Each structure stands twice: as structure tokens, then as C-alpha cells.
Amino acid sequence: MAATRRYAIIEAPSILGLKPNGVEGLPAVLLGHGLAEGITARHAARLDVPPYDPQRDAGTLTLNAQAIAAWSPKLADAVGQVIDAGEFPVVLGGDCSILLGNALALRRRGRYGLLFIDGHADFYQPEVNPNGEAASMDLAFATGHGPALLTDIEGRRPLVRGEDVVAFAFRDEAEQAEYGSQPLAPEILAFDLAAVRRLGVEEAAQRAVRHLARPELDGFFIHCDADSLDDAIMPAVEYRLPDGLSWEELRRVLEIAIGTGRAAGLEVTVYNPRLDPDGAAGRGLTRTLIAALGTAAPGS
Numbered sequence: 001m002a003a004t005r006r007y008a009i010i011e012a013p014s015i016l017g018l019k020p021n022g023v024e025g026l027p028a029v030l031l032g033h034g035l036a037e038g039i040t041a042r043h044a045a046r047l048d049v050p051p052y053d054p055q056r057d058a059g060t061l062t063l064n065a066q067a068i069a070a071w072s073p074k075l076a077d078a079v080g081q082v083i084d085a086g087e088f089p090v091v092l093g094g095d096c097s098i099l100l101g102n103a104l105a106l107r108r109r110g111r112y113g114l115l116f117i118d119g120h121a122d123f124y125q126p127e128v129n130p131n132g133e134a135a136s137m138d139l140a141f142a143t144g145h146g147p148a149l150l151t152d153i154e155g156r157r158p159l160v161r162g163e164d165v166v167a168f169a170f171r172d173e174a175e176q177a178e179y180g181s182q183p184l185a186p187e188i189l190a191f192d193l194a195a196v197r198r199l200g201v202e203e204a205a206q207r208a209v210r211h212l213a214r215p216e217l218d219g220f221f222i223h224c225d226a227d228s229l230d231d232a233i234m235p236a237v238e239y240r241l242p243d244g245l246s247w248e249e250l251r252r253v254l255e256i257a258i259g260t261g262r263a264a265g266l267e268v269t270v271y272n273p274r275l276d277p278d279g280a281a282g283r284g285l286t287r288t289l290i291a292a293l294g295t296a297a298p299g300s
Contacts, residue, residue: 003298003299004296005086005087006041007042007088007090008041008087009027009036009042009044010079010089011043011047011092012075012094012098012101012267015094015095016064016095017063017095017096018096018097021274022273023272024049025272025273026094026272026273027046029282030286034286034290038286041090044082050064050070052064059147063132063133065134065150066149068100069149074101075098075101076102076104076105079101079105079265080108083265088296089266090267096118097135099267102265102267103160104156104159105265106218107156110218111161112219112221113164113165113221114142114165114220114223115168115209115222115263116165116168116223117168118139118223118225118228119227119228119241121139121170121172122138122139122140123137124182125182134150141159142160143161143185144157162185162188163187166189166211167188167191167192168191169191169228171194171242171244189208189211191204201252209262212260218264219262221266224266226285227270229244230246234284234285236271236281237270237275247284258298268289
């Protein structure tokens with residue numbers, strides 16, 4: 001592998017796993033704030049997204065299940081082209097259901113881990129999910145928990161093994177209990193926000209990436225949900241929770257992960273420009289990404 005890899009941006013403005021309320025504007029706003037120039041990235045692709053259907057799929061109890069299952073391989077194709085060119089994909093969502101396409105791209109190529117940085121564990125089962133949104137179930141689906149339509153895409157279930165996942169900085173335990181979410185699978189290495197604070201973000205991130213840089217893995221993907229950030233600085237998300245990571249804490253986690261040379265790509269999700277009237281949250285997110293990523297991704 002080359003010593004460094006150029007960044008390549010893929011716009012994946014899906015709202016299929018959430019609602020058509022504004023997260024589809026994430027790519028345009030971050031690019032407008034200079035993300036591509038700041039990380040010297042080329043623009044690789046922008047994917048068209050199927051129409052949104054507000055009715056739950058009867059077979060899976062999940063909104064837009066058929067569309068997500070059909071669209072995820074198209075995203076995987078775009079990501080795969082970037083990876084095969086020796087570049088580092090930076091995928092701008094969209095909602096968290098884009099994880100399925102990105103994980104599929106890597107599953108086609110080997111065994112990869114997942115650093116899941118999110119304010120929510122996203123491990124609901126459809127039967128108790130209050131709204132049927134795949135963005136609340138994406139980690140469950142990616143690790144093979146849920147309906148076959150969304151967990152066994154291309155017959156590759158699971159897209160990522162539970163033992164190859166680190167769930168990092170989630171803080172929705174009370175909501176999980178209220179709505180009856182299944183617990184995270186025991187094989188997933190979990191650092192909730194309380195654990196991150198107890199250990200310190202540096203130590204927690206180092207432990208996470210040590211787990212994901214194990215020699216039996218071909219690398220790992222990074223999921224970065226804007227709602228992992230403190231609500232005081234990132235109110236522009238659909239499902240707000242008190243507390244969260246600071247800009248500096250998120251920067252350091254991403255910096256440590258990418259600095260291993262084992263990271264295979266990054267997705268950024270759920271920032272909603274319509275909920276950011278003065279643009280401060282979007283500018284802060286862009287600055288943090290530029291500071292964390294630098295101008296090229298190290299290779300191993």
C-alpha cells in the first residue's frame with residue numbers, strides 16, 4: 001500500500017433510513033464550508049437516492065426497506081471504486097443507513113472492523129422501534145441482527161462481525177430501556193460516553209483502535225454521527241440528547257483512528273442544515289474533520 005492515500009468524497013444523501021427533513025443537505029453544506037479543499041480531496045461521486053415512502057414495509061416493519069436493500073449495493077460499488085484506486089473514501093450522508101452500503105463494500109473485499117462513533121447505539125429491533133427508521137437499527141443490521149432483506153445483502157451476512165465492532169461514546173441507555181431496544185450484542189466492544197470520560201478520550205480511543213487494528217482484520221471503517229457531539233455545540237440533529245463529545249474530543253478520536261493507517265474509510269451522518277440557522281454547527285463539524293483528517297490518509 002502507498003505511504004499515503006488521497007481522500008475521495010462520495011455524496012450519499014440518503015434519507016431512506018430517517019425522514020426527508022434536511023439531512024440530505026449535509027454534503028452540500030460541508031462542501032460549501034470547504035471540506036474538500038481542506039483535506040485536498042477529489043470529488044468521486046454523488047448518488048441519486050430513491051423516493052422516500054412514509055409507509056413501513058410490512059415484511060420487515062422498516063421504512064423503505066426494499067429501497068435501502070436495492071440502493072446499498074450501488075453505494076458499495078462507488079465506495080469500492082475509490083478503494084480499488086488506492087484512495088480513502090469520505091462518504092457524506094445522509095442518515096445512518098448508509099452504513100450498510102459502506103460495510104458491504106468492505107465485506108466484498110475481506111474482513112473489516114467498524115469504529116462506530118454515535119450518540120445512539122442504533123441496535124433496535126424493528127418490532128419495538130417506535131418509528132421504523134433504519135437509522136435507529138443500522139448497527140444491528142450491519143452485524144446481522146434483523147430481517148434478512150437488510151442483514152443478508154448479497155448473501156454476505158453479517159456485513160461486519162460483532163467481535164470486530166467498537167461502539168464508542170453512545171449515551172442513549174435511558175431511551176433504549178424506555179423503548180425496549182435489544183442490548184448491544186455481548187461480543188461488541190462498547191465504550192459508552194461514561195466509559196470514555198472515565199478512561200479519558202485518549203485512552204478510550206487507543207483501546208478502541210487496538211481492538212480494530214488486530215492482524216486478523218484487513219482494516220476498519222469509521223462511522224461518525226454528528227449526534228455523538230455535545231448537544232450544546234451540535235443541536236442540528238434529529239434526535240437530541242444532553243451531553244456528548246466536544247469538538248476536540250471528536251477530533252482526537254478520528255485522528256487516532258486514521259493515524260493507525262488501518263482505517264479504510266469514513267462516513268459522516270445526520271447533521272441537518274435546516275436545524276442550523278446560523279451555520280455554526282456545520283462550520284464546526286467541517287473544521288473538526290479537516291483538523292482530524294489532514295490532507296492525506298496514512299497507509300499501513
